Amino acid sequence: MIILKLANPVLAIVIAPFLLGVINRTKAVFAGRRGQPLFQTYYDIFKLFRKGAVYSRTTSWIFRTGPLLGFAVTLTASLLMPFGGLPAAISFNGDLILFIYLFGLMRFFTVISAMDTGSSFEGMGASREVTFSALSEPALLIGLAAIAKCTGFISLNQMFSTVVPGLWISSGAVLILTAFALLIVFLAENCRIPVDDPNTHLELTMIHEVMVLDHSGPDFGFILYSAVLKMWLLGQVIIGITVPIHTHNIWIDTSSAMAAMLILAVLVGIIESSMARLRLLHVPQLLIGATTLSVLALVLR
Amino acid sequence: MQFFISGLVIIIAGGLSSLFFGRKPLIATILGSTSAVIGSAISLIPSITILITGTCESLRLNWSMPFGSFFIQIDALSALFLIPIFGLTAIAAIYGAQYLWQYRQHKNLGISWFFYNLLLASMALVVTSRNGLLFLISWEIMSLASFFLVTFEYEKPMVRHAGWIYLIATHIGTAFLIIFFILLGIQAGSLDFDKIPAIPSSMESILFILAIIGFGTKAGFMPMHIWLPYAHPAAPSHVSAVMSGVMIKTGIYGLVRALTVLGMPPNWWCWTLIAIGAISGVLGVLFALAQHDLKKLLAYHSVENIGIITLGLGVGLLGMNMKMPALAILGFAGGLFHVINHAVFKGLLFLGAGSVLHATKTAHIDLLGGLIKRMPITGLTFLVGSIAICGLPPLNGFVSEFLIYLGVFKNGLGERFASIIPALVVVGSLSLIGGLALACFTKAFGVIFLGEARSNHAKEAHEAGFFMKISMIILASLCVLLGICSPLIIKSAENVIFAITSIPINTIRLELVNTSEALTYIVIISLFLAGLIVIFSIYRKLVLSARSIRNVGTWDCGYARPDARMQYTAASFAQPLTDLFKMFLGSLKKISVIKDIFPKDSAFHTNTSDLSEKYMYRPLFKWISSSFSQLHWLQKGRLQIYILYIALTLWVLLIWKLM
Numbered sequence: 001m002i003i004l005k006l007a008n009p010v011l012a013i014v015i016a017p018f019l020l021g022v023i024n025r026t027k028a029v030f031a032g033r034r035g036q037p038l039f040q041t042y043y044d045i046f047k048l049f050r051k052g053a054v055y056s057r058t059t060s061w062i063f064r065t066g067p068l069l070g071f072a073v074t075l076t077a078s079l080l081m082p083f084g085g086l087p088a089a090i091s092f093n094g095d096l097i098l099f100i101y102l103f104g105l106m107r108f109f110t111v112i113s114a115m116d117t118g119s120s121f122e123g124m125g126a127s128r129e130v131t132f133s134a135l136s137e138p139a140l141l142i143g144l145a146a147i148a149k150c151t152g153f154i155s156l157n158q159m160f161s162t163v164v165p166g167l168w169i170s171s172g173a174v175l176i177l178t179a180f181a182l183l184i185v186f187l188a189e190n191c192r193i194p195v196d197d198p199n200t201h202l203e204l205t206m207i208h209e210v211m212v213l214d215h216s217g218p219d220f221g222f223i224l225y226s227a228v229l230k231m232w233l234l235g236q237v238i239i240g241i242t243v244p245i246h247t248h249n250i251w252i253d254t255s256s257a258m259a260a261m262l263i264l265a266v267l268v269g270i271i272e273s274s275m276a277r278l279r280l281l282h283v284p285q286l287l288i289g290a291t292t293l294s295v296l297a298l299v300l301r
Numbered sequence: 302m303q304f305f306i307s308g309l310v311i312i313i314a315g316g317l318s319s320l321f322f323g324r325k326p327l328i329a330t331i332l333g334s335t336s337a338v339i340g341s342a343i344s345l346i347p348s349i350t351i352l353i354t355g356t357c358e359s360l361r362l363n364w365s366m367p368f369g370s371f372f373i374q375i376d377a378l379s380a381l382f383l384i385p386i387f388g389l390t391a392i393a394a395i396y397g398a399q400y401l402w403q404y405r406q407h408k409n410l411g412i413s414w415f416f417y418n419l420l421l422a423s424m425a426l427v428v429t430s431r432n433g434l435l436f437l438i439s440w441e442i443m444s445l446a447s448f449f450l451v452t453f454e455y456e457k458p459m460v461r462h463a464g465w466i467y468l469i470a471t472h473i474g475t476a477f478l479i480i481f482f483i484l485l486g487i488q489a490g491s492l493d494f495d496k497i498p499a500i501p502s503s504m505e506s507i508l509f510i511l512a513i514i515g516f517g518t519k520a521g522f523m524p525m526h527i528w529l530p531y532a533h534p535a536a537p538s539h540v541s542a543v544m545s546g547v548m549i550k551t552g553i554y555g556l557v558r559a560l561t562v563l564g565m566p567p568n569w570w571c572w573t574l575i576a577i578g579a580i581s582g583v584l585g586v587l588f589a590l591a592q593h594d595l596k597k598l599l600a601y602h603s604v605e606n607i608g609i610i611t612l613g614l615g616v617g618l619l620g621m622n623m624k625m626p627a628l629a630i631l632g633f634a635g636g637l638f639h640v641i642n643h644a645v646f647k648g649l650l651f652l653g654a655g656s657v658l659h660a661t662k663t664a665h666i667d668l669l670g671g672l673i674k675r676m677p678i679t680g681l682t683f684l685v686g687s688i689a690i691c692g693l694p695p696l697n698g699f700v701s702e703f704l705i706y707l708g709v710f711k712n713g714l715g716e717r718f719a720s721i722i723p724a725l726v727v728v729g730s731l732s733l734i735g736g737l738a739l740a741c742f743t744k745a746f747g748v749i750f751l752g753e754a755r756s757n758h759a760k761e762a763h764e765a766g767f768f769m770k771i772s773m774i775i776l777a778s779l780c781v782l783l784g785i786c787s788p789l790i791i792k793s794a795e796n797v798i799f800a801i802t803s804i805p806i807n808t809i810r811l812e813l814v815n816t817s818e819a820l821t822y823i824v825i826i827s828l829f830l831a832g833l834i835v836i837f838s839i840y841r842k843l844v845l846s847a848r849s850i851r852n853v854g855t856w857d858c859g860y861a862r863p864d865a866r867m868q869y870t871a872a873s874f875a876q877p878l879t880d881l882f883k884m885f886l887g888s889l890k891k892i893s894v895i896k897d898i899f900p901k902d903s904a905f906h907t908n909t910s911d912l913s914e915k916y917m918y919r920p921l922f923k924w925i926s927s928s929f930s931q932l933h934w935l936q937k938g939r940l941q942i943y944i945l946y947i948a949l950t951l952w953v954l955l956i957w958k959l960m
Contacts, residue, residue, distance in 0.1 A: 052848035056855040058753055060673050062684075065834075068841055072833035076826055092822040093815070094707040098694060101703075101735070102830075105693040108739055112684075115747030115869070117855045118670070123747075123869020130743055131877040134736030141732040142725065145710060149721075154710045214856055218844055222837070284881055295729070299721055 004250075005089040009078040015258075016232035017041035017225070019265045023192075026269025041228060048221030056214055058118040066113030067215060067222035073106040074229035081236050082157045084243075084257030085250035091157035096144050099156065100137070103189070103230065107133055110223075114211035125210035128280065132195065132207070135287035136185045139294045143178040143185070146297035147241050150174045160240035168244050177297035179242045184290035186238060186268075188283070190231045193272040195283050235264050302358045305375060305429075308344030308387075309422050311336050316418030323411025326402070333414025334398040337421055341391035344425065348383040351375050355796030359431070368492045369434035373426070377796035378561075381637060382428040382547075382554045385644035389546045389776075390421045396652050396772035397539035399765075400659060404453075413453055413537075420446035420543065427551050433482035433492030440478065443551065444471040447544055451536040463535035470528035474518030478555075481511040485562070497562055505563050509570055512559040513577070520552030522611070523581040524913035526604045530588075533600035534664065538655020541596060545603045546648035550640050553610055557637075561801055566618045574615030575723050579730035582608025586737040587882050590744070590875045591909035595654045595664040598745060599647065602690060605734060606643045610636045612727055613705045617802070619723055620712065626804045630812045631708025633801055634794050639701035642783060646689035646698060649776035653683035656765035656773070657749060661758040666748050666871040669759045673750040676764045680750045682777040687742040689780040692735050695827030697783035700820065702731060704791075707816065737878065744874045753865040784827070788820040872907055879909070887912050 021038035028035025037043070055063070079089040080099045088095070111129055114122040148154045150171040151162040168175060188195040191208035198209060212223050236257075245256040278286060315336020322328040351358065359374035375383065397417065401410055423446060426439035448471070452464035482492060488504065489497045500508065518525040529549075533541045560566065585604030592598040613636020620629025656679040657672065658664050673680035689696040709724045754760040764770070783790065795809045802809075857863045879888055891906040 049844070052850060053845055054851045054853055057852050058671070058855050060751065062673065062751060064841075065838070068837040069834055072830055072837055075833060076830040079826065079829070090822055090826060092819045094703060094710060094819050095822070097703055097706045097710070098823055098826065101692070101694050101699060104691070104735065104739060105688070108688060108691065108693060108743060111739075111743040112747050112751060115743065116751040118752030118865070118868045119855045119857065120867050120869050121856075121858075123874060126743065126747070127869065127874045127877055130736075130740035130874075131881070134733065134740055134878065137736040138729050138732040141706075141728050145724065145728050148710050154707075217848070218841055280877075291729075295725060298725055 005087060008081060008083045008086040009075065009089060011083065011086070012078045012081075012229055012232050013075070016228040017045060019232055019235070019261065020228050022262060022265035023269045023272070026266050027273050030270070030273035041224070045221050045225055048224065049218050051217040053217035053219060055216075056117050059116045059214070062109075063113050063116040063214075064219065066109040066116075067219040067226075069109045070106045070226040071222040071229075073102050074226040074233065077102045077233055078229065080156060081233050082160050082240065083236055083254065084239075084245075085248070085253030088155075088157045091155045093154050095155050095157075096148075096159070097141075099233075100140055100144075104133075104137075106226070106230075110211060113215075117214045119214065121210050122213055125207050125213075128207045129211060132188055132283055132287060135284055136188045136290065139181050139287060139290040140185050142291065142298055143181045143294035144237075146174055146178050146294060146300075149298060156237075156240065161246055163241055163244050164246055165244045171300075174297045174300055175241060177293045177300070179238055181290040181293035181297070182234075182238050182241070184286060184293075186231075186234050187271070188287060188290075189234055190227070192268055194275050194278045194286065197277045232261075235261055238264060302347065302360050302375070304347045305344050305358075305425075306360070308340040308342075309425060310340075311343065312340035312418045312422050315340065316415040316422075319418070320411045320415035323409045326405035326410045329409075329411035329414055330398050330401065333411070333418060334394040337394040337414075337418055338391045340418075341387035341394075341421070345384065345387045347375060348380040348387065352377055352380040352384065352796065353793050355799070364435075366434055368486065370432050370493060371435060372432045372493055373429040373435070374431045375429055376800055378554075378557065378800045379428045381794075381797050382550060382640070383425060385550065385641050386421070386424045386428065386547045389644045389648045390417075390424075390543050392772045392775055393539040393542045393546075393648060393652065396542075396655070396769050397537065399768040400537060400539055400655055403659065408453070413450065416446045416449045417540070417543075420450060420548070424548060424551060428554050431494040433486060433494075437475070437479065437482060440475060440551075443548065444468075444475065447532075447540070447548060450540040451532050451544075453537050453540070454535070457535075460535040463531035467528045467532040470518055470525070474515050474525070474552075477511050477515035477518075481508060481515055481559075484508060484511070494558075494562065500563060502567075506567070508559070508563060512556055512563075513573070516552040516555035516559070517577070518552070520549050520556070520607050520611075521581070521604045522577050522607065523584050523604060524917060526581070526585070527911055527914045527918060529600045529603055530592075530597050530911065533603070533651075534594055534596040538596075538651055538658060541599075542648040542651035542655075545600065545651060546644040549603060549607065550644065553607070553614075553640060557614065557801060560614075560618070566622050568622055571615055571619040571622050572723065574611055574618055575726055576615075578608045578610070578612030578615050579726050580608070581605065582612060582734045583730055583737070584885060586734055586741060587878075587885055588909065588911065590737060590741045591879045591886055591888055591907070593666055593871060595657065595666055595745065595749065596651070597664075598666070598741065599650055599654060602650075602738070602741070603643075603647060605738065606639065606647065606690070609702065609705070609731070609734065610639045610643070612636070612731065613639060613701070615723070616705055616708055616727060619720070620708070621802055623720060625712045626802075626808050627812050628708050628712040629802050629804060630798055630809055631704050631711070631816065633798050634791060634813070634816070635701050635704030635706075635708065637794065637797060638704060638787075638791070639698075642689070642697040642701050642780075645776055645779045645783060646686045646696075649682060649686040649773060649780065650690065652769070652773050652776065653679055653686060656769055657762075659765060659769075660762040663756075663758045666745065668756040669749045670752045670755040670865065670868065671750070672754075672759060672762055675762045676750075678770045679765055679773065682773040683750065684746055685777040685780050687746045689784075691738045691742050693739075694823065695784050695830065696780045697787070698780075700784055700787040700791075700823070702735070703820075703823070704816065706731065707819065740875070740878055744871050748869075748871045748874065752868050755865050755868065755870075785824055788817040788824060791817050791820060872905075879907075885912070887915075 020041045025035050080095045082088040111126040114126040151159045153159045196207040239260045243260045319329045319333035357376040362371040364371045423439045423443040430436045454460045486492045521529045589598045589601035616632030617629045689698040692698040692702040709727050799806050888909040
């Protein structure tokens with residue numbers, strides 16, 4: 001049982017970097033390129049953890065603590081997340097609130113680490129990050145409240161295992177609206193197009209990439225790893241509320257969830273290939289739109 | 302009760318003797334601060350035992366005042382408020398002893414300590430008095446003592462102005478409270494709280510509105526909050542800590558006490574409280590975001606946190622109204638736990654602001670920077686306070702917000718439309734407040750403590766003194782402890798919630814045990830997180846010790862002469878959010894546009910003044926003063942005419958008596 005409970009965090013650590021590979025491969029296919037290897041993220045992380053580090057003279061211990069704290073937070077959050085047939089390691093009433101707020105703690109430290117460098121680029125990224133996350137947080141919480149209302153449970157474990165085909169028939173509209181809102185939050189939180197462009201190196205348009213401009217070596221490895229873990233975990237929320245396969249057979253349930261995760265990664269790749277990044281002034285409108293969808297899902301009977 | 306009374310006697314005696322030794326700053330400081338600490342420690346004993354055991358101690362003495370009786374009582378609700386009052390004021394006294402020392406040459410410190418101890422004793426009396434007249438008198442002493450503390454640096458015009466606004470605001474609030482108690486007294490025939498009978502429902506609503514305005518002015522509900530952003534920056538920092546941390550909570554106490562008297566809440570009371578909470582919370586943090594002065598920023602955050610507390614109380618009332626005990630229990634538990642939590646972290650942040658002010662002589666955020674290197678302890682404790690006030694795990698601020706969320710998620714999401722809308726407002730506003738608070742405190746901490754110094758003020762900063770550091774460290778540890786011990790603490794709330802809601806004590810106990818279980822999991826996860834952080838930092842240290850580490854300048858795209866002024870400032874950091882919400886903020890911007898090919902200089906300036914002050918109070922007071930000037934012809938400035946007025950009055954009174 002213990003092994004079963006720890007399976008999900010281990011799975012997250014092992015498979016999460018692969019997700020980024022799938023997204024990048026999808027984008028490459030769309031652009032007619034061969035693209036980087038599917039396992040490129042693993043190589044990058046491995047390489048970074050073997051390097052030395054460069055620090056700015058301006059920085060303090062905050063700059064050195066931020067990355068490892070972010071990684072610790074994402075690992076901790078993975079304890080709360082069920083996946084397919086694998087239950088969450090720890091589950092209690094209201095764990096979804098802790099799950100969301102843990103990412104708040106990570107964001108706090110990412111932002112102050114960026115400000116610790118004294119660079120105006122990183123200040124700019126930090127400022128945008130807090131702006132957009134302040135707007136995406138209500139969408140996320142209200143969306144999960146809608147799911148809590150239609151499933152009648154308030155722990156992620158029970159909520160997700162209640163999503164069966166019957167629920168899709170009785171309250172499919174709520175699930176669709178919430179899933180759509182959460183997809184927008186997913187794209188914003190993981191700095192994907194249309195909110196942020198993970199590829200660009202033009203600082204004026206970047207949000208997340210610019211905040212970590214001065215990190216290097218193992219610190220940057222922590223950041224990269226926690227970014228893919230965060231993507232994996234938030235993706236699991238979307239999978240959890242949409243995939244109604246609960247046969248009580250661990251293998252079927254988990255592999256279907258895994259397949260759904262790959263589909264999500266491909267979907268993100270398609271979105272990134274077919275859309276342009278929004279102007280920064282329009283991003284708040286998108287996020288407020290996501291909040292509106294969540295609100296609709298909550299008040300819908 | 303003996304402990305409580307003797308504690309108060311020590312506090313008052315210490316204050317008086319400190320006043321007596323006013324010419325000798327050392328003796329005055331020692332007398333004032335030690336008596337505050339010792340008196341508080343003694344008085345804390347009965348408060349804590351009563352909170353845990355749920356007993357009730359009272360003392361009733363006769364008093365020659367009409368309708369008055371010296372009737373004080375400590376029950377669980379009073380005890381809950383007494384603990385932060387004594388705790389925070391004692392810790393702030395330790396801080397203040399060193400903080401005020403810089404003024405010893407040209408200020409009489411004895412006066413300041415006298416009013417400080419008087420404020421402490423009067424706050425304790427406010428939350429324990431059970432007679433309307435005694436309550437009003439202690440309330441007034443509390444307001445006046447804090448007024449004299451705010452105007453400590455009265456030679457500055459800004460401070461006098463702030464004191465003036467505070468004095469007016471607090472008396473407007475008191476005026477509503479006087480009406481409140483008179484109406485209550487007419488119903489009961491006595492001003493003793495235990496003699497109040499069931500109140501007719503037409504009266505209940507009037508009393509509720511009076512209580513909201515009267516107590517809300519002290520607590521800082523929007524739009525009655527305008528005195529906070531003036532008074533807090535003007536007062537010495539340990540006084541701001543006490544005023545913001547505990548004094549404004551006496552308003553919350555009064556409101557809760559009034560609710561227990563007023564009986565079953567109708568639906569619109571709950572909606573009113575939730576609406577006030579949401580508006581104060583969201584607008585409070587938005588105005589905070591737009592501030593450039595650290596203490597003003599913190600003052601607006603008090604408005605925000607009072608909003609969160611009120612949201613909790615509103616959720617609690619809603620639970621009572623809709624007969625959902627679990628919702629009521631969790632709402633009140635969250636709101637009241639936030640009272641204590643806010644006292645701890647806001648006290649800590651104001652003390653931190655005081656240390657910054659003391660070290661740099663400025664509270665202007667955009668002039669600071671890089672202070673964490675020169676003030677490591679202040680920086681660390683300020684960081685702890687910032688995380689706590691943003692409501693992030695694992696610190697105490699998260700726990701109280703979690704309780705409110707949990708109540709709403711568990712019980713507030715019923716099928717009824719009447720419960721979905723408040724739930725939506727609570728969840729939406731709490732999450733928005735959380736996100737905006739994070740923006741605000743990453744701004745404050747990042748710009749003040751991180752990066753490079755933006756001026757000489759910041760370059761010449763030094764760490765705070767020993768006693769100042771000690772009190773900040775105590776409060777920062779309390780932030781952690783209250784978070785870690787929350788599963789135990791929450792169980793002690795059963796008597797308080799019973800006193801407010803009268804839900805059967807077994808139901809409360811069961812609900813709190815369930816909640817405590819959830820909190821235990823949170824603590825386990827927090828400890829796991831802390832463990833991981835330790836492991837990773839050891840790993841990082843080991844790995845990097847063998848590798849090359851280079852120290853260079855921050856990456857600047859190859860620009861040859863980076864300057865500290867090129868850093869992001871507080872104004873630029875907050876700009877996307879203040880622009881987004883400009884319809885609520887009404888910020889004024891001054892930009893000198895660059896036109897020439899070789900521009901000489903350019904400037905950008907923003908100013909966010911309070912909208913309710915600008916559009917509500919200023920026109921109102923202008924109207925009052927112009928209508929009073931209509932009566933100006935009565936005031937001729939001639940003695941003969943005034944004597945005539947007196948004679949006329951006496952004459953009219955005489956005739957009236959004879960008739």
